[in-house]
Amino acid sequence: MIIMKFGGSSIGNADRITNTADIVKSNIDKKPVVIVSAVEGITDKLIELGNASAEGKGNDSLDNINKIHYEILEKLELDKSLVDKNIGELSTIINKIKNDKKIDNKILDSVQSFGERMSSKIVAAQLNKIGVKALAFNAWDLGFITDSDFGNAEPLKETFANLNKNIKKLSVVPVITGFMGKTEDGEITTLGRGGSDYSAALIGSAIDADEIQIWTDVDGIMSADPKIVSNAKTIERVSFEEASELSFFGAKVLHPKTILPAVKKNIPVRVLNAFNPKGNGTSILNKVERGEQIIKSITSKKNIILIHVDSKRMLGAYGFLARLFDVFYKYKKSVDVISTSEVSVSMTLDNEKNLNDIVLDLKGIADVGVLKNKAVICIVGEGMRSIPRVLGKTFSTIGRNNINVEMVSQGASGINITFVVDGKDAESAVKCLHEEYYK
Ligand code: ADP
Numbered sequence: 001m002i003i004m005k006f007g008g009s010s011i012g013n014a015d016r017i018t019n020t021a022d023i024v025k026s027n028i029d030k031k032p033v034v035i036v037s038a039v040e041g042i043t044d045k046l047i048e049l050g051n052a053s054a055e056g057k058g059n060d061s062l063d064n065i066n067k068i069h070y071e072i073l074e075k076l077e078l079d080k081s082l083v084d085k086n087i088g089e090l091s092t093i094i095n096k097i098k099n100d101k102k103i104d105n106k107i108l109d110s111v112q113s114f115g116e117r118m119s120s121k122i123v124a125a126q127l128n129k130i131g132v133k134a135l136a137f138n139a140w141d142l143g144f145i146t147d148s149d150f151g152n153a154e155p156l157k158e159t160f161a162n163l164n165k166n167i168k169k170l171s172v173v174p175v176i177t178g179f180m181g182k183t184e185d186g187e188i189t190t191l192g193r194g195g196s197d198y199s200a201a202l203i204g205s206a207i208d209a210d211e212i213q214i215w216t217d218v219d220g221i222m223s224a225d226p227k228i229v230s231n232a233k234t235i236e237r238v239s240f241e242e243a244s245e246l247s248f249f250g251a252k253v254l255h256p257k258t259i260l261p262a263v264k265k266n267i268p269v270r271v272l273n274a275f276n277p278k279g280n281g282t283s284i285l286n287k288v289e290r291g292e293q294i295i296k297s298i299t300s301k302k303n304i305i306l307i308h309v310d311s312k313r314m315l316g317a318y319g320f321l322a323r324l325f326d327v328f329y330k331y332k333k334s335v336d337v338i339s340t341s342e343v344s345v346s347m348t349l350d351n352e353k354n355l356n357d358i359v360l361d362l363k364g365i366a367d368v369g370v371l372k373n374k375a376v377i378c379i380v381g382e383g384m385r386s387i388p389r390v391l392g393k394t395f396s397t398i399g400r401n402n403i404n405v406e407m408v409s410q411g412a413s414g415i416n417i418t419f420v421v422d423g424k425d426a427e428s429a430v431k432c433l434h435e436e437y438y439k
């Protein structure tokens with residue numbers, strides 16, 4: 001069995017859905033289990049709709065979402081009533097939000113779920129139309145149970161056995177909603193933006209898939225985001241570790257959590273292009289032979305908050321770092337990049353949740369500075385540590401391009417160099433480094 005996950009871009013309109021169904025059909029001998037995202041752009045629209053409704057607005061957005069799905073069905077010559085029930089249910093929820101004049105993470109998750117719930121039905125119907133027996137499933141119907149961390153949920157242990165049992169007994173191609181599950185109490189949860197990749201990896205791990213295929217709109221994992229560097233190259237093979245670093249530090253092509261379930265079971269992951277299905281894509285493997293190109297990819301992540309904590313008044317006092325991290329623990333906040341010196345600690349966060357409270361608590365133990373709109377740039381490649389020149393080359397390139405570096409960190413694993421620049425310099429930093437390392 002293989003997992004075939006199709007992102008929003010692969011099912012962005014009727015033609016693309018036709019293309020996706022054809023790709024599934026041509027892999028039918030491998031027993032595909034299909035996971036889908038919402039139609040491209042729909043999750044953003046649903047979030048906007050939910051938030052606007054709490055302010056009594058949003059009628060146009062609901063009409064627009066409905067129209068996009070009905071038009072796709074019409075073009076594909078499928079039964080237009082296929083999504084009627086979903087649209088009716090969504091309207092009811094939206095009316096309730098309008099009446100209550102408020103929305104919370106729990107309700108927002110149920111609003112967001114409609115994207116995948118509708119796209120899975122459409123893809124399954126298209127598959128049946130071309131002669132592939134398929135059935136759409138909401139992930140929870142197959143036993144995908146999560147905790148109740150709405151917007152960032154994690155599967156419960158029993159999910160794996162549930163999925164294994166329920167998927168293996170099917171005699172049709174399942175088309176499963178990515179991105180979501182339900183709590184034990186039956187509340188809908190989502191796994192975080194871009195989370196369909198994670199669903200694919202979790203489901204792949206549950207059924208011991210032979211391979212997890214992530215189908216997207218580019219030729220695989222590339223040496224940089226092709227939207228920033230037009231001549232970025234496709235990387236043939238990366239290790240699990242490299243892939244997890246580069247997805248964590250901004251390569252949106254793969255959700256950072258995707259790798260772990262695959263690593264645990266040693267299931268190969270392949271990133272493939274739905275618009276170039278004959279391409280080899282990128283294979284993510286446990287171990288990769290070291291080639292000539294040590295630097296694999298250069299990534300950037302924007303909207304980063306940089307926190308400087310100056311601990312002079314704590315100089316020599318033990319327990320300072322413990323107290324510092326207690327604050328982050330208290331707010332369940334993970335720090336992404338960190339760098340320390342005798343008297344100061346610099347850290348980055350990728351969102352503002354609880355920022356004010358965190359800063360207030362930190363001020364109780366040290367002087368604190370907060371800088372917003374920063375970007376993390378990350379150079380990834382196994383074996384970098386053995387090439388001392390990499391550090392020198394990186395920062396002389398950055399300096400030559402008049403980009404100011406605000407913090408540097410070299411991960412203990414020796415497979416990345418990470419540094420912080422101003423947000424406005426993110427693209428030029430990626431471009432000049434790519435030019436330097438991919439001459
Ligand atoms: P999907 O809809 O298939 O989930 P995403 O938009 O989430 O697709 O991810 C694909 C996009 O990731 C590409 O279009 C590309 O612009 C972006 N991207 C960022 N960094 C990289 C990288 N290093 N390699 C490939 N794509 C990247």
Ligand code: ASP
Nearest residue numbers: 037038043193194195196
């Ligand atoms: N549809 C969800 C999103 O846009 C999940 C995904 O695409 O992976 O975030």
Ligand code: MG
Nearest residue numbers: 007194252253
């Ligand atoms: Mg994605």
